[in-house]
Structure formats: structure tokens, C-alpha cells
Amino acid sequence: MSVNPLKIVNNEMEPQLLLTAKAVVLGLICGKYFFKLSDHFLPVWPIFDYLGPPHVFEAVLKVLFIFGCAGILFNCRVRLCCIILGLVFLITPLSSMVSYRNAKVFTGFLLFMIGLHKKGEVPWLVQAQVIILYLGAGINKLFEPDWQTGQYFEHWMHNIIKNPYYINATMLLPPMMLSKIMCWLTIAVEFIFPITLWRRFHVSFFLWTGVLFHGMALILSGDDFGVFSIAVLCSYFSFVKWPELIRVSFNGDNLLHRIAKGIVNVFGFDNHFVWQEQAGGPLVATINSQTHTGTLAFKKMVLYLPIFYLAVAVLISLAPTAALKSKCALLLYVLIFPLPEVIGYLKRKREKA
Amino acid sequence: MPTKINIRIVTGVILLTVQVLMVIYARFDEARYFCWAPHDSQNEYAIFATVNDQTLTPDQIQKRYRIKQKGIDPRAIQHIKDIIERYETTYGKDSPAEVIMHYSTNGIEKPSWRWPKT
Structure with a gap:
């Protein structure tokens, strides 16, 4: 067992689930959630009022928080630690109505579900959790009159966020039109998502759409909604197959190939890259029996480096202002936007024609 | 088996x-x-409370209910009503408050909410 926090391959759980848990933990630490854990006060279930003095209850939650975070980060009893940390965030809103936040509840459920899965299992409980989140959000919005008319977005953007780009854009269109479009687009995405994920229909395309959807929310509002955005985006890893090995063939005489190898070797701590020198050949990466060449190969390799996602989670959480958070989100989207894939697809289509 | x-x-x-x-x-x-x-409504609210004919200051309201006297809450407004109601029927039973909350949901003014309910 390695205590390196940048390693995600272990004997207890699937690497992509551990990556999710680690990114969420970093989001929690950077978001100072330790200080947001409070004593029992106006609990949903009165039984919490009888669980000892409030300061002791708070101290126990905080100790469990530290224990859970440390275990997940340093690869020690990761499943148990996910369950413990998940329970901390499920108990918090039950023990205090004041501290009820969707971000905390989702984080709690997500970590708890991750902890329930053994290595080698399809993480269907985590997948079902993501599907229920979107379906629930879609149903709730669909029945809200202010979402049907666009009033929610109009008020949020004009009077609360005061986003100048959005306000200028609304002036180019008839009153309420843009807000109505945004509201219905949100509802549509939240309904299409669970159906698509459940039916396994173009999953990868919709995962990119999800990144765009939450990225846009970050950019428009400059708010990461607590740890919510990070937790939701990381939960997508449960739909992704993390490769055991990535075979890369490279040209040792090519400086760019050597730089690519250097970067991946420095930041790839799980030793899942197998390098093979091929004189005069292009950079080729074979991931989950799919072959990628050139820039796309390098991009794919970077996307299978856990440090990339952990750094993004830290950046978004630590950005001190709304504007900086927006810029981080924009940078993330530009970095992971599937432009080479789209170009490749168009090229193939043209060749066929 | x-x-x-x-x-x-x-x-x-x-x-x-x-x-x-x-x-x-x-x-x-x-x-x-x-x-x-999450964020299904944006509620702007202001809470005013009196205990034994004494008007509570914003700090006293924050201390009593652990929510700001005035603010924007992206949860359902019912959550704030529940917090006040639960406090007044449990912890605050011995020093009951009369509460009035003015609020708007998504920019639309709503009728004020009162505790105790009349």
C-alpha cells in the first residue's frame, strides 16, 4: 500500500472511484468544510438532541472528518473512510436543519455509495445516485412556475448575480426570451441526462455535455455552489472505465515525444503507462483498446493522470473570487474540450464521403 | 439453497x-x-422578531435561529419557516417570540409570514 495521495490504484476500490473520493476530499478541505461542521441544533430527528453535549458532538464529527479525509488521501482503509466521511455529511443536515445544504447531502451520499462498492464491481450504486440527482432536479424544476416562465433565471442573473454579459444578451432579444430558453434548457438537460446514462446511449458525449453544463453554471454565476460542482463532475468517473495499462509508442529522436514522456512519467504515479520506442513513428497511445495518435494521444494521456483532476478541484475550490472561479472553469473546459476528437470525426466523415 | x-x-x-x-x-x-x-428558488427575506415586547437586533436573531436576519437563501423558503417554527416550539418555548418575515421568491413579493400562526 502506498501513502502517496497522487496514487489511485489500490486493492480496495476501483481507481476511478478513489479519484472521485480524493477530488471531493480536496474540495472539502479547500472549501474549509471542517469549520462548517457544527453541533446538533434544531435536528430533523429530535434523537440528536440526546446525543451528548453539543460541543462533544461537534468534536466527534470533526475527528471523523479528519480521519476520513486522511484515510482517503493517503490510501488507508479507503472504503471504510468513504463510508465514515459520507456519514458525517449525511448526519450533519439531519442533526441541524440550519446546516441543510444540497452540496453536503450529495457529497455524503456520493462518498457513502463509493464506500459500499468493492474492487471489481460495476459501481452501479454510484451511477444510480447520479441519475437520481439529475432526475430529481429535473422534476422539481419542471413543476416550478418560475422555471416554466423563465422568471427564475431573469431574477437570478439580473438582480443577484448581475452578470453583465447575460444582461447585455437579454437586451438583444424579446423580454424574458433568453431566461425562458435557459430555464427550459436546464430542465431538458436534467431529464435527458439520466435517461442517456441509464440507457448507456452515447455516454461519453453526454458526459462532455455535463461538463459544459456545470462549467457554464460556474462561469455564469462564478459560484461553485460549495463543493457541489466538484462532487457532481467527479461523480462522472463512475461511468468511465479507468484503464489498467496505457501502451504508448513514441519516437525517441523526437523532442516533443520525449517531453511528453517526461511529463507523463513525472506526474503519473500509478505506473500504468508502458512505453515502447518506435523509430520514426508518431506518438500513439492505446487506451481501453482504442488507439489515439499525435496531439490527441498526448491529451488522452494527460486526461488519465489523476493529478490533473486533483489540481482542478483545488484550483476551483481555492479561487478567492467569483471571477477567478469562472476563469478556472473556462480554462478547464478549454483544456478538456474534445476538439481533436471532433476534428478527427469530421475528417473520417469527409474521407468516407 | x-x-x-x-x-x-x-x-x-x-x-x-x-x-x-x-x-x-x-x-x-x-x-x-x-x-x-438545489437553487430552485432565490428567496430574499428579512426576519423581525420580538420577545416580551422587546425587538430583537439582527445579532440576537442570528444567535437565536443561527440564520441571518436578512439575506438571500437559495433553498425553499419553507426551510427558513421550519427553522423558526421548530425553534419556537422547542428550544424557545419558555421565551416565545412573535416573528414576522417579509420575503420575495425569485423577485416576486409574497405575503408576509407570521409566527405564531394566526
Whole structure:
């Protein structure tokens, strides 16, 4: 067992689930959630009022928080630690109505579900959790009159966020039109998502759409909604197959190939890259029996480096202002936007024609 | 041969089922607990409270209910009403307050809410 926090391959759980848990933990630490854990006060279930003095209850939650975070980060009893940390965030809103936040509840459920899965299992409980989140959000919005008319977005953007780009854009269109479009687009995405994920229909395309959807929310509002955005985006890893090995063939005489190898070797701590020198050949990466060449190969390799996602989670959480958070989100989207894939697809289509 | 019940899976399924039931329950209730309604409404509110004919200051209100006297809450407004109601019927039973909350939801002014209910 390695205590390196940048390693995600272990004997207890699937690497992509551990990556999710680690990114969420970093989001929690950077978001100072330790200080947001409070004593029992106006609990949903009165039984919490009888669980000892409030300061002791708070101290126990905080100790469990530290224990859970440390275990997940340093690869020690990761499943148990996910369950413990998940329970901390499920108990918090039950023990205090004041501290009820969707971000905390989702984080709690997500970590708890991750902890329930053994290595080698399809993480269907985590997948079902993501599907229920979107379906629930879609149903709730669909029945809200202010979402049907666009009033929610109009008020949020004009009077609360005061986003100048959005306000200028609304002036180019008839009153309420843009807000109505945004509201219905949100509802549509939240309904299409669970159906698509459940039916396994173009999953990868919709995962990119999800990144765009939450990225846009970050950019428009400059708010990461607590740890919510990070937790939701990381939960997508449960739909992704993390490769055991990535075979890369490279040209040792090519400086760019050597730089690519250097970067991946420095930041790839799980030793899942197998390098093979091929004189005069292009950079080729074979991931989950799919072959990628050139820039796309390098991009794919970077996307299978856990440090990339952990750094993004830290950046978004630590950005001190709304504007900086927006810029981080924009940078993330530009970095992971599937432009080479789209170009490749168009090229193939043209060749066929 | 009896089927072995997997406690892990049963626990997960129960938790998922509870969430589905809460989504359905939310259709019949103003509150939005455990049913995934993040940022479904933006509520601007201001709470005014008196105890024994003494008007509470914003700090006293914050200390009493642990919510700001005035602010914007992206949860259902019912959550704030629940907090006040629960406090007044439990911890604050011995020094009851008269509360009036003015609020608007998504920019639309709503009738003021009062405690005790009249």
C-alpha cells in the first residue's frame, strides 16, 4: 500500500472511484468544510438532541472528518473512510436543519455509495445516485412556475448575480426570451441526462455535455455552489472505465515525444503507462483498446493522470473570487474540450464521403 | 439453497429508494429536503422578531435561529419557516417570540409570514 495521495490504484476500490473520493476530499478541505461542521441544533430527528453535549458532538464529527479525509488521501482503509466521511455529511443536515445544504447531502451520499462498492464491481450504486440527482432536479424544476416562465433565471442573473454579459444578451432579444430558453434548457438537460446514462446511449458525449453544463453554471454565476460542482463532475468517473495499462509508442529522436514522456512519467504515479520506442513513428497511445495518435494521444494521456483532476478541484475550490472561479472553469473546459476528437470525426466523415 | 442477502447492496438500495420517495413527496409539500432541489428558488427575506415586547437586533436573531436576519437563501423558503417554527416550539418555548418575515421568491413579493400562526 502506498501513502502517496497522487496514487489511485489500490486493492480496495476501483481507481476511478478513489479519484472521485480524493477530488471531493480536496474540495472539502479547500472549501474549509471542517469549520462548517457544527453541533446538533434544531435536528430533523429530535434523537440528536440526546446525543451528548453539543460541543462533544461537534468534536466527534470533526475527528471523523479528519480521519476520513486522511484515510482517503493517503490510501488507508479507503472504503471504510468513504463510508465514515459520507456519514458525517449525511448526519450533519439531519442533526441541524440550519446546516441543510444540497452540496453536503450529495457529497455524503456520493462518498457513502463509493464506500459500499468493492474492487471489481460495476459501481452501479454510484451511477444510480447520479441519475437520481439529475432526475430529481429535473422534476422539481419542471413543476416550478418560475422555471416554466423563465422568471427564475431573469431574477437570478439580473438582480443577484448581475452578470453583465447575460444582461447585455437579454437586451438583444424579446423580454424574458433568453431566461425562458435557459430555464427550459436546464430542465431538458436534467431529464435527458439520466435517461442517456441509464440507457448507456452515447455516454461519453453526454458526459462532455455535463461538463459544459456545470462549467457554464460556474462561469455564469462564478459560484461553485460549495463543493457541489466538484462532487457532481467527479461523480462522472463512475461511468468511465479507468484503464489498467496505457501502451504508448513514441519516437525517441523526437523532442516533443520525449517531453511528453517526461511529463507523463513525472506526474503519473500509478505506473500504468508502458512505453515502447518506435523509430520514426508518431506518438500513439492505446487506451481501453482504442488507439489515439499525435496531439490527441498526448491529451488522452494527460486526461488519465489523476493529478490533473486533483489540481482542478483545488484550483476551483481555492479561487478567492467569483471571477477567478469562472476563469478556472473556462480554462478547464478549454483544456478538456474534445476538439481533436471532433476534428478527427469530421475528417473520417469527409474521407468516407 | 437460501440466497445470501448483501447488506452493502441492500443499504445502498434503501438510501436510493428514500431519495426517490422524497422527490415524489416534494410534489405535495413546500419543503425540499433530500429531494434534489438545489437553487430552485432565490428567496430574499428579512426576519423581525420580538420577545416580551422587546425587538430583537439582527445579532440576537442570528444567535437565536443561527440564520441571518436578512439575506438571500437559495433553498425553499419553507426551510427558513421550519427553522423558526421548530425553534419556537422547542428550544424557545419558555421565551416565545412573535416573528414576522417579509420575503420575495425569485423577485416576486409574497405575503408576509407570521409566527405564531394566526
